[in-house]
Amino acid sequence: MTDEKQPFSGSRQRIDKWLFFARMVKSRSLAQLYVQNGSVRVNGERVAQPSFGVKAGDRIELSLERRDVILIVRAPGDRRGPFEEAKLLYEDLTPPPDETKRLTPFEQALRAPGSGRPTKRDRRAIDRLTSDDD
Numbered sequence: 223m224t225d226e227k228q229p230f231s232g233s234r235q236r237i238d239k240w241l242f243f244a245r246m247v248k249s250r251s252l253a254q255l256y257v258q259n260g261s262v263r264v265n266g267e268r269v270a271q272p273s274f275g276v277k278a279g280d281r282i283e284l285s286l287e288r289r290d291v292i293l294i295v296r297a298p299g300d301r302r303g304p305f306e307e308a309k310l311l312y313e314d315l316t317p318p319p320d321e322t323k324r325l326t327p328f329e330q331a332l333r334a335p336g337s338g339r340p341t342k343r344d345r346r347a348i349d350r351l352t353s354d355d356d
Contacts (some may be wrong), residue, residue: 234275235298237262237282243299245308246284246291261285282312291316 223331235243238253241262247253254272258308262269263283264276276282284291294313302308340348 231342233298234277236272237264237269237274237276240273240276240295240299240311241284243302243308244311245305256284283341291320
């Protein structure tokens, strides 16, 4: 009987499998799409094959739909477990999002003066300026 279920340190694991086990993507087929589209880099090199092997110490840069993630592989995964188990597979080096980009709902609702459609008062002022009644 071979002991293939328990990976030893220094063993390699498919990148699509590792991304799935680490809960970075929802399915292995989605992980394969990310790899084939060039959204995954390992140690600075673009990975083209989902069968590419990653090992402990590799740096993975993943461009997801809404954010970019930088991870260091700590260990290969055995299964897709809960988040607490999955976060033991990597060290997250992703910089925190810029706080300046986030606007509160109130700030989003405010309209800058002079932008957008003119108000009734603005239209009357424009009509007064452009009228030839002088």
